[in-house]
Amino acid sequence: MRLTKLTLHGFKSFADHTEMLFEPGATMIVGPNGCGKSNVSDAVRWVLGEQRARMMRGAKMEEVIFQGSSARRAVNVAEVSLHFDNSDGVLPVAFKEVVITRRLSRSGESDYFLNRVACRLRDIHDLVRGTGLGADSGVVIESKMIDALLSDRPDDRRELFEEAAGVGLYRDRRRSTERRLEETAVDLSRLDDLIEEVQSQVRSLSRQRKKAEKSVELTSRRFAVDVTLAARELESWADELTILHARLEELRDAVPAASEQAESAARERENAQRARAAAEAMRAELARMAQAQREQANQVERELRVAEERQRNAMSRRERADAELQDGEVLGQRVIAEREDAETERLRLQVELSAAVELLTERAAAEEESRRSVSMARQQVDAAEKILRDARDQVRRLELDREGTERELAEVLSRTSVLETEVATLADALQTVARDSDAAAELVEIARVEVARAQGALETARNAAQVARTAEADVRRRLGDADRQRTSMQGKIHGLEALDRDRVGxxxxxxxxxxxxxxxxxxxxxxxxxxxxxxxxxxxxxxxxxxxxxxxxxxxxxxxxxxxxxxxxxxxxxxxxxxxxxxxxxxxxxxxxxxxxxxxxxxxxxxxxxxxxxxxxxxxxxxxxxxxxxxxxxxxxESAQGPIQRRAELTMLRDELESLDAERARITIEAQTVSITLQSAEQAVMAAADAATQAMGEVRRAEESRAEVERRSARALREKNDAEQLAGKLAERRATLQARAADDESRAEELRAGLAGHEIVITSARQRLLGSDEMLEAAREGRTVAQVSQAQSQARVQVAQDRATRLVQEQATAAARLETLRRELSQLANADMALAEQIATLTVQLEERQHALSELDTRLIEAEEGLRAADLSLRTGDEALELVRRQAVLMAEELHQTELRHTQLEARRQNIRERLETEWRKPIVELLEGFEPLDLNADALRVENEQLRQQLDQLGPVNPLAVEEHEEEMKRLDFLAAQRNDLAEAKLSLLQAIKEIDATARELFLATFAKVRENFRQIFQTLFGGGECDLRLENPDQPLDCDIEIHASPRGKKTQRIHLLSSGERALVALSLLFGIFLTRPSPFCLLDEVDAPLDDQNVGRYVKMLNQFKERTQFIVITHNPRTTTEAADAVYGVTMQEPGVSSLVSVRLRNRNG
The missing domain is CATH 1.20.1060.20 (Taq DNA Polymerase; Chain T, domain 4)
Structure with a gap:
């Protein structure tokens, strides 16, 4: 497979139809600057599917269309075609010639053609995949791409490796599989929401179904229990009513006779009551008089006891006061004698203290004088030692600074040379990154607008779906209410018709x-x-x-x-x-x-x-x-309902049933409409969710691309600024270090000369300090002895003063106490006489009160005996009256209860009949006719009846259509669950496919990487004539995602950093890498756009030699300014000129026959 022809029409400066024919070998394209040579490389890149306008050196893709010139009008369509000879069948199509065409109009429509048949760009990518062709492959190599290949961006060099390894197809398959996986996850999430909603409805309908079934069961059982209980009660009440009627007759005759007996007993009781009241009054008066006399006697007796006790206390107190007075007089004499002795001792100790204070003052002054002498001598020694120590430290520091300065100066010179090269390299990188950043920002904005539109559509669709679901639920609820009302009305109508037909009532x-x-x-x-x-x-x-x-x-x-x-x-x-x-x-x-x-x-x-x-x-x-x-x-x-009311109610119910049927039909139509709306809304939600997911994915990819560009830009700018600042600082630092080294050496010599004199001064000062220390020690001992003597004398004087003060206080206290005791003895004598007279008077009064109290007690006993006789007579009357009254009340109460029970039983019988007829919609006769009662006792029936009623009340409203609705929702739930299982299986299958794709791609990539690595080393050795190079994976465990590092050290250099190489060396490294890839998987052709510009003559020779070596298997289209490249490697030459301003034209020269 080889390239045979390139045709251009309306592409950039090639306004006319232009054809370039290519033979095997190397074709050179030459021409002056600005004539449109690089437009050829742009055309090749563009026709192979380049989508980035900045790679076409423009702001938008429409700029590749010829814009016009001073003599020509602009055209509206740009078209480029590549013609390939596919005789060897490299391309998987049944054509010997394959033509790839791309056409772009100013309206923005871009079309692709394969052998003049419209196709997709993806079809072209699939066709050329694995051949080394592609917009992102190494088919077109520009001079600026050398820096891109060797820059810190790992993506560019990874694309070359992946294209050579053929893993691009697997990466596309992985992305396609991941998109399908994301779509499957979205579908699963949506299905989970639907299943959860349907499960909620199924659970609700299941509960309603159980309630309906339970209601029928409970109602049937309650009918049996209720009718059985009513029949038994009616039967038992009939016998009880007969018994009650006979008892009523007996009680109505006995009640009047019992009332007369009660009135006679009441009169006798009143007479006994009056006699007892008179006896009670006499006893109460005597008891009051006796109590008053007794209280007076007790009061006199208490006063007598108090007076006697006070007399005894006064005598005891006078005896204690006499003894205490005698002791106080003896104590006063002893205190006076001790006070005189204490004063004499204090005067003697004061004289001793004065002498001790004078001695301490003399010794302290001598110690202070010695201390000042020692301090002065020590200061002199410290000052001399500090001067010597500082001088030695300065000498050491100066020596160390000089050595450090010399090392730092050497390092500064080395780093300055490296930084100059690095600043130039980073400046070029910044220009490239700035162009990439603008394009990435534009893509992000476009993607964000699309996301906002998609999210708005999704939110609108979700709101519409929610409204539809709410409407559907409301329609279902109303339809269920209508059905329940219809069932209830039909039941009432059937019951009333049966009553009217049977003429009940x-x-x-x-x-x-x-x-x-x-x-x-x-x-x-x-x-x-x-x-x-x-x-x-x-x-x-x-x-x-x-x-x-x-x-x-x-x-x-x-x-x-x-x-x-x-x-x-x-x-x-x-x-x-x-x-x-x-x-x-x-x-x-x-x-x-x-x-x-x-x-x-x-x-x-x-x-x-x-x-x-x-x-x-x-x-x-x-x-x-x-x-x-x-x-x-x-x-x-209100009376019971009659036949006319029953017929009126029946007519009203029929009219209401007819209206309800019409309303139900309207609701049914509305339910069908709402169901269709809900299905449309759910489909809209699914479509909007898919669109939003795709848009968010585009935003994420665009933002990742922009973030990568911004990181590269920030890193390059930061490294450039750091390098420039560091270079300036290094220059300043070099001058400073040179001056500092000379100054440090001069100062060190001066300091070494003065060290001996400082050592002599220190020795003399230390001898003077030793004599002063001995004098200070002797003075300190004398001052300590005097200080101890003074402290002892002062303590003894203080003790004597404290003793004298205490004795004076004791003397005054004793005198005051003696005076108090004398006054107290006089008062006690007077009180003793008064108490004796009071005791005699109280004794006479007590005897008189006790005599009067004895007489009153005798009269009170007689009165109490009369009261007890009256009480006995009254109790006898009360008992008789209570017995007669109890009999009369019991008869009257029994009469009342019997009448009440008779009335209640009649009312209950009627209530039971009416309740049964009303509740079960049949006459009581029909309810009991042919009915078989339950075999349970009455208590158990009542308990069960109440339980059944409570259970029915707890059930609440019952949906009669719950069974049918539950079956429909279960079918829907089963269908959704089956769909979810299918999606889950599809998800597992996709995950397994991703694993298999990763394994295959990893194996291909590692095999290709090993081959490229070996070829890169061999070609590097050839181009550089020695040196070392290597390719390394940053993370070998993740070969498909990690960065690829390039290490290169030309012969005679130890640097491993690519960006520190010269531009010519970087170009040779890039060419070595490209040719290493070609050796692994050669491309059908390769276009080199001025890549030899940074090479000198020697390296150009190596470059030409390499071209001649590879052109036997790969076509080369070389755009160059170098005449040596043209003459030594070219098989054909095209000259690009602008004979007409703004329009490029070709001039061709074929050299193969001449060279060969």
Whole structure:
């Protein structure tokens, strides 16, 4: 496979149709600057699918279209085609010639063609994959790409390796698989949400289904329990009522006799009560007088005891005061003697203290003088030693600084040379990064706009779906409510129809007449009056209230038919019957206000209805009425529902059922509409979620690309600034170090000369310090002895002073105490005389009180005996009265309870009948007919009945359609679960596919990397004539993702950093790497755009030699300015000129025959 032709039309400066034919070998393209040579390399890159406008040296892709010149108008379409000879079948198509074409119009439409058939860019990439061709491959090598290949960006060199290894296809497959994996994850998440929602509905419907089934079961059981319990209660109450009636008769005769006996016993008790009250009053008065006398005697006795105790205390206190007075006088004499001795001792010790203080002052002054001498000598020694130490330290520091300065100066010179080269390299890198940064920022903004649009659409779709779900739930709820109401109404209608059909509530006599109607002749008995009446519910209530039992009247044809019925009635005795012959009633005029105007009457009973209701007027705003006599009827407790009310209610329920059916049909149509809306909304959500996910992925990739560019830019700028600043600092540092080295050497010599004199001064000062220390030690010992003597004398003086002060205080205290004791003895003598007189008076008073109290106690005993006799008589009367009254109350209470029980049982029987008929919608006779009661006792039945009622109440409202709805939702849940299982299996399959793709790509990449590494070393040795180089993976454990490091050391150099090489050396390293890749997997052709510009003549020779070596297997298209490259390596030469300003044209020269 080889390139045979390149055609251009309207591409950049090639306005006209231009063809370039290529033979095997090397084709050179030469021409002056600005004539459009590099547009050829741009055309090759562009036709192979380049999508970045900056790689086309423009701001937008439309700029590759010819913009016009001073003499020509701009064109609207740019087209470039590459023609390949595919005779060897390298490209997987059944054509010997393959033409790849790209066309771009100013409207922005870009089209690709394969052999002039429209195709996708991806189709072209798949076609040339593995051949070394591609927009990102090494087909086009520009001079600026040498720095890109050897820069800190690992992506560029990784693309070359991946293209050579053929792992690009696997990487694309991995990306495609990852996208499918992300889509599967989104679908799984969406399905999980749907499943969770449906599961919630299933759980709710399951609960509703169980409630419905449970409700039917509980209702059936409760009917059996309720009817069994009611039947047993009715049966037991019938016997009890008979017994209660007999007992009532007995009690009504016995209660009056018991009342008379109670009144007689009450009168006797009142007489005994009055006698006891008089005895009680006498006893109370005597008890009060005795209590008063006793309290007075006790008071006198207490006062006597207090006086005697005070007399004894006074005598004891006087004895203690006499003894204490004698002791105080003796103590005072002893204190006076001790005080005189203490004063004499204090004066003697004061003299000794004065002498000790004078001695201490003299010794302290001598010590201070010695201390000053020692301090002065020590300061002199310290000063001399410090001067010597500082001088030695300065000498050492200067020597070390000089050595460090010399080393640092050598290092500065070396680093300055390296930094100059590095600054130049980083400046070029910054220009490249700046262009990449602008393009990345533009892509990020475009992607963010797309994300915002997609997220807005997703949010709108989600809101619409939520609204649809809410509407669907509301419609389902309303449909369920309507079904429940319809079921309830149908049950009521069936019950009322059964009651009306069986004439439940009709009087027994009228029912018997109707059963015998055939025996009276055809048409004789027409039916009950209620069959011919119909009205609304309010009017029906008024009619039944007014008519009362007349509602059960039987309409007959005439009086003859009435006589026949009467004859039968006299024999059969079925009960009261009211007959209404049609020929016995006169027509009545009915007013609009009459009750008859609100009633619909059917023939032949219409005249009877007007006669009965035509003169009855309902009251305004009330449920009463006024009859023809003017009597006013006001309602009371509501009576049971009659046949007219029942028929009115039945009519109303039928109308409501018809309206409900219409409403249910409308809700059903609305539910279908909402369901369709919900499906559309959910599909819109899924589509919007997919779009949002794809847009976010594009933003993430664009931001990652921009972040990488910004990191490269920041790193390059930071390294350049650091390098420039460091170079300036190194220059300043070099001058400073040179000056410092000379100055340090001069100062060190001066300091060494002065060290000997400082050592002599230190020796003399140390000898003087030794003598001063000995004098200071002797003075310190003398001062210590004097200080101890002074402290001892001062302590003894202080003790003597404290003793004298204490004795003076004790003398004053003793004198005051003696005076107090003398006054107290005088007061105690006076108090003793007064207490003796008081004791004598109190003794006489106590004897008088005790005599009077003895007399009162005797009289009180007599009164209490009279009271006890009255109490006995009263208790006897109370017991008799209580017995008679208890008997009367018990009889009256029993009578009341018996009457109450009789009434309650009658009311209960009626309530049970009415409750059963109302609740179970049948007459009591039909409920009990053929019913088999449960075999349980009454208590168990009541407990179970209450439990069943509570369970039904706890169930709450029941959805009768829950079973059908539950089955539908379960089918939907099973379908969604099956879909989720399929997606989960697909996810596992995709993950396994990614693992297999990674394993295959890793194996191919490592094999290719090893080959490229070996080829790179061989070619490097050839181009540089020696040296070392290597390729290394930054992280061998992750070969598909880690950076690829390039290490190169030309012969005679030890540097390993690529960016420290010269531009020519960097170019040779890049060429070595490219040719190493070509050796591994040669491309059909390679376009070199001025890559030999930085090479000198010697390296150009090596470069040409390498071209000649490789052009046997790879076509080379070389854009160059170097005449040696053109003459020594070219097989054909194209000259690019601009004979017309702004328009490029070709001139070709074929050299193969000449050279060969």
């Amino acid at each position: 009709l009087a027994p006599g009228a029912a018997s007449v109707l059963r015998q109607r055939e025996s009276f002749g055809s048409g004789a008995v027409l039916g009950p009056l209620s069959d011919f009446l119909s009205a609304d519910s309010d009017a029906a209530i008024l009619v039944e209230r007014y008519l009362g039992a007349t509602v059960h009247a039987v309409v007959v044809r005439d009086r003859e038919a009435a006589n026949a019925v009467a004859t039968w009635h006299a024999t059969a005795k079925p009960g009261p019957v009211l007959l209404l012959p049609l020929d016995a009633v006169n027509d009545v005029i009915v007013t609009d206000a009459a009750l008859a105007s609100r009633v619909k009457a059917a023939e032949p009973a219409e005249r009877w209805v007007r006669a009965l209701l035509g003169q009855v007027t309902p009251l305004d705003g009330a449920s009463g009425f006024v009859d023809a006599r003017g009597a006013i009827y006001l309602p009371g407790t």
